[in-house]
Amino acid sequence: MSEDAYLVLENGKIFVGKSFGAKLSNSGEVVFSTGMVGYGETMTDPSYRGQVLCFTYPLIGNYGVPKMTSENLVNSPFESRKVHLKGLVLGEYAKDYSHWRADRNLHQWMVEENVPGIYNIDTRTLTTLLREEGSMLGRITTEYPRSKPSFYNPNLENLAHQVTSPSIQIFLPEGPIQATVLMIDCGSKSNILRSLLKRNLKVVSIPYSYPFLENNFVSNVSDYDGILVSNGPGNPQTLDKVVEHLEEAMERSIPMMGICLGHQLIARAAGMQTYKLKYGHRSHNQPCRQVGTKRCYITSQNHGYAVDNATIPEDWEEYFVNANDGTNEGIRHKVKPIFSVQFHPEAAPGPQDTAFLFDHFIKSMLEQGVQ
Numbered sequence: 521m522s523e524d525a526y527l528v529l530e531n532g533k534i535f536v537g538k539s540f541g542a543k544l545s546n547s548g549e550v551v552f553s554t555g556m557v558g559y560g561e562t563m564t565d566p567s568y569r570g571q572v573l574c575f576t577y578p579l580i581g582n583y584g585v586p587k588m589t590s591e592n593l594v595n596s597p598f599e600s601r602k603v604h605l606k607g608l609v610l611g612e613y614a615k616d617y618s619h620w621r622a623d624r625n626l627h628q629w630m631v632e633e634n635v636p637g638i639y640n641i642d643t644r645t646l647t648t649l650l651r652e653e654g655s656m657l658g659r660i661t662t663e664y665p666r667s668k669p670s671f672y673n674p675n676l677e678n679l680a681h682q683v684t685s686p687s688i689q690i691f692l693p694e695g696p697i698q699a700t701v702l703m704i705d706c707g708s709k710s711n712i713l714r715s716l717l718k719r720n721l722k723v724v725s726i727p728y729s730y731p732f733l734e735n736n737f738v739s740n741v742s743d744y745d746g747i748l749v750s751n752g753p754g755n756p757q758t759l760d761k762v763v764e765h766l767e768e769a770m771e772r773s774i775p776m777m778g779i780c781l782g783h784q785l786i787a788r789a790a791g792m793q794t795y796k797l798k799y800g801h802r803s804h805n806q807p808c809r810q811v812g813t814k815r816c817y818i819t820s821q822n823h824g825y826a827v828d829n830a831t832i833p834e835d836w837e838e839y840f841v842n843a844n845d846g847t848n849e850g851i852r853h854k855v856k857p858i859f860s861v862q863f864h865p866e867a868a869p870g871p872q873d874t875a876f877l878f879d880h881f882i883k884s885m886l887e888q889g890v891q
Contacts, residue, residue, distance in 0.1 A: 522538035522539050522540060523538070523539050523662055524536060524537070524538065524539065524662065524664075525537050525538055525539035525636075525637075525638040525660060525661070525662050526638070526660070526661050526662070526663075526664060526665060527550075527572075527609060527638050527641065527646075527658055527659070527660055528658060528659045528661065528665045528668075528669055529550065529649075529656055529657070529658045530656050530657040530658065530671050531653065531656060532668070533649065534665065535609075535638070535641040535642070535645075535646060536641070537638040537639055537640040537641035538613075538638065538639055538640045539636070539637070539638060539662050540613055540626075540627045540630065540637045540638070540639055541608065541626075541627055541630030541631060541635050541636050541637035542630055542631050542633070542634045542635055542636045542637075543636070543662060544634065544636050545636070545659060545660065545661040545662070545663070545669075546572070546606045546607045546635070546636050546659065546660055547572075547606060547657065547658065547659040547660075547669070547670065547671050547672040548570045548571050548572045548605075548606030548607065548657070548658070548672055548674055549570060549571045549572065549655055549656070549657055549658075549673065549674055549675065549824075550571070550572045550574065550609070550646075550650065550655060550656055550657065550658035551571050551572070551573060551574070551650070551655050551799070551800055551802055551824065552573070552574040552575075552576055552643075552646070552647045552650055552799070552802065553573060553574070553575055553576065553802040553803060553822070554576045554577070554802070554803040554804075554805065555575070555577065555802075555803055555804045555869060555870070556577045556804070557577075557804075557869055558804070558868070558869020558870065559575065559580050559581070559626070560585055560586065560597060560598060561597075561598065561599050561709075561711075561868050561869045562822075562869060563603045563604070563605055563608070563635075564598040564599040564600045564601075564602065564603055564604065565599045565600070565604065565709055565751075565822060566599070566600050566604050566683035566707030566708070566709070566751075566752060566753055567604075567707060567709075567751050567752060567753045567780060567781070567822045567823070568604045568605050568753065568822065569604040569674065569679045569682060569683055569707065569753035569754065570604075570606055570672070570674025570675075570677070570679055570753060570754070571605060571606060571674065571753075572605065572606050572607040572608070572609060572658050572659075572660060573605050573607070573608055573609065573802075574609035574610075574643055574646055574647065574650075575608075575609070575610055575611075575643070576611075576643055576644070576647050577611075578611045578612050578643070579611070579612045579614055580610050580612070580613060580614065580626065581610075581613050581614035581615070581617060581625060581626035581627075582614040582616075582617055582618070583617055583618065583619035583622060584617030584618070584619050584622025584623070584624060584625055584626070585617075585622055585623070585624050585625065585626060585628070585629040586619075586621040586622055586623065587621070587623040587624075588601070593710040593713065594691065594710070594713060594714055594717060596710060597621065598710065599709040599710045599711060599868060600683070600709070600710060602633060603629075603630070603633040603635050604683065604753070605635055606635070606660075606672070606674075607635060607636050607637060607638070607660040608630065608635060608636075608637040608638075609637070609638055609639075609641065609643065609646065609660075610637065610638070610639040610640075610641075610643065611639065611640070611641065611642070611643040611644075612639060612640070613626065613627070613637070613639040613640075614626070615627065636660045636662075637660070638660050650799050651798075651799055654798040654799050655798070655799050655800060655824065657671035657672070657673055658671070659671060674753070674754060675754060675755050675796075675824075676755075677754065677758070678754070678758040678759065679707070679752070679753040679754035679755075679758075680706040680707055680728045680752045680753065680754060680758075680759055680762075680781070681728070681729075682753075683706075683707035683752065683753060684705050684706060684707060684727045684728040684729075684752075685705045685708075685725055685726070685727050686727065687727070688724065688725070688726050688727075688730070689724075689725045690722070690723070690724050690725075691713060691717060691722070691723040691724075691725065692717075692722055693717045693718070693719075693720045693721060693722065694717075694720075695720040696720060697720060697721070697722045698719065698720045698721055698882060698886070699721055699722070699745040699746065699882060699885045699886065700721070700722040700723075700724065700743060700744045700745050700746075701716055701721050701722070701723050701724070701744065701745065701746050701747070701748050701885075702724050702726065702732060702744040702746070702747045702748070703716070703723050703724065703725045703726070703747075703748045703750060704726060704728055704730075704732075704747065704748070704749045704750060704762065704765075704782070705725050705726060705727060705728055705750050705752075706728045706749065706750050706751065706752030706759070706762070706781050706782060706785070707728075707750065707751060707752030707753050707781070708725070708750035708751060708752070709750070709751055709864070709866060709868060710868075711866040711867065711868035712748070712750055712751070712779065712866045713725070714866070715865075715866045715875065715878050716748070716878065719878060719879070719882060721882070724744060728752070728759065728762055729761050729762060731765065732765065733765060733768050733769060745775065745885040745888065746774065746775035746776060746777070746857075746881060746884065746885040746888075747766075747769055747774055747775070747776045747777075748776075748777050748778070748779070748782070748881070749762075749766065749776070749777070749778040749779070749781075749782030749783075749785055749786060749860070750779060750780075750781070750782050751779050751780035751781050751782060751822075751864065752780070752781040752782070753781070754781075755796075755825060756781060756784035756785055756788055756794050756825055757788075757794065759785060762785050763785055763788045763789045764789075766785060766786060766788075766789035767789045770789060770790065770853075770856065770858060773856045773857065773858075773888075775857040775858070775881065775884040775885045775888055776857070776858040776859075776860075777858075777859060777860060777877070777878075777881040778859075778860030778861070779860070779861060779864060779865065779866070780821075780822065780823055780861075780862060780863070780864060781823070782860060783827065783850065783851070783860035783861055783862045784823075784825055784826075784827060784862075786851070786858065786860040787827040787851055787860065790833060790836055790851070790853075791831070791833050792827055792828060792831040792832055792833070792836075792851070793827075793828040793831040794825050794826065794827055794828065795825065795826060795828055796824060796825055797823075797824055797825065797826050797847070799824075800822075800823055800824035800825075801821040801822070801823055801842070801847075801862075802821065802822050802823075803820075803821060804818075804820045804821075804867075804869055804870035804871060805818055805870075805871075806818070806819045806820075806821045806842060806844065806849075806863060807819075807842070807843035807844060808840045808841065808842055808843065808849040808850075808863055808874075809840065809841050809843050810839070810840055811837070811838045811839060811840060811841055816843055817840075817871075817873040817874050818871045818873050819849075819863035819864065819865075819870070819871065819873065819874055820863060820864040820867045820868075820869065820870025820871060821862065821863045821864065822864070823862060826847045826848055826862065827848040827851065827862070828848070829847075829848050832848075832851065835853060835854050835855065836851050836852070836853055836854065837851065837852060837854055838850070838851060839851050839852045839859055839860075839861065840861060840862070840863075847862075848862065849861060849862045849863055850862060850863075857884035857885075857887070857888060859877075859880070859881075861874070861877060865877045865878060866878075
């Protein structure tokens, strides 16, 4: 029998369930995702750094966890080398699993990754609470809380610093190189890298704060045809140095693409403002309409902040808009080859409806002239 576990929210609400995963107490921002599959990719997404995640889908764990077959993330089934969650909240946990690639269950994986979990709680009630009151801080513990516990707020920290690459890394495609992309790693998902490599792009990945525009930086970073600003966790207001670098890159009209946090950073560099959403977008079914058309795409998303449409300058325009709540989902410059999107065109997990945006990025680099 599993021992009791408790999810304690900062508003005083306590959910009682059963413990699984690591036997420890952890705190973070409690958020929910409506994704039905892809829990392995979701849990290893660096954008979830510092968060306690509730899956609204009732049964999680039924296809187990695949083995990390290679240190090379290009061939990995995960989006990074570790679980970034502070905790996991489920309605029902499937101990028994069935999948030819799996070699352990979800509980065993979470023990290995030192992540606590709680299951057998009413996730519908929790989700309704988060939708009505907004995302809030919480703590998973196996000890009954007789007093209000302390809470960790990840939004006060520079989380990109915790998940970025520690050094410059160069990745080569199997086919002939079309162009070279400088990827600013703010906590990039591995499928962004895979999406670029399969399009025969050489990728130079740099730490998020690397001074790539200075004259004295490492020579193998000096030649690139475009910049991709990756996804990542946390508040875009904590990354002023990246914004400064992007401002200068924009002045030089370097082709640029941003994804999720990268979208928010490009927006800030262009003079726009960002704000925190009430409970964020975390799902695989967010409808986004391309502005100026009747085309609507189903997208994968994971973010708690958004770009303020009211602050878009005259030389920029809205690219995509969320069909559910009208929030901004993309911007593009009216003249320069720069655009960014709030959703994840690389998916993993989720639909691949917007993968064509990588091809638009390549086209903009080729039109500028490959070095």
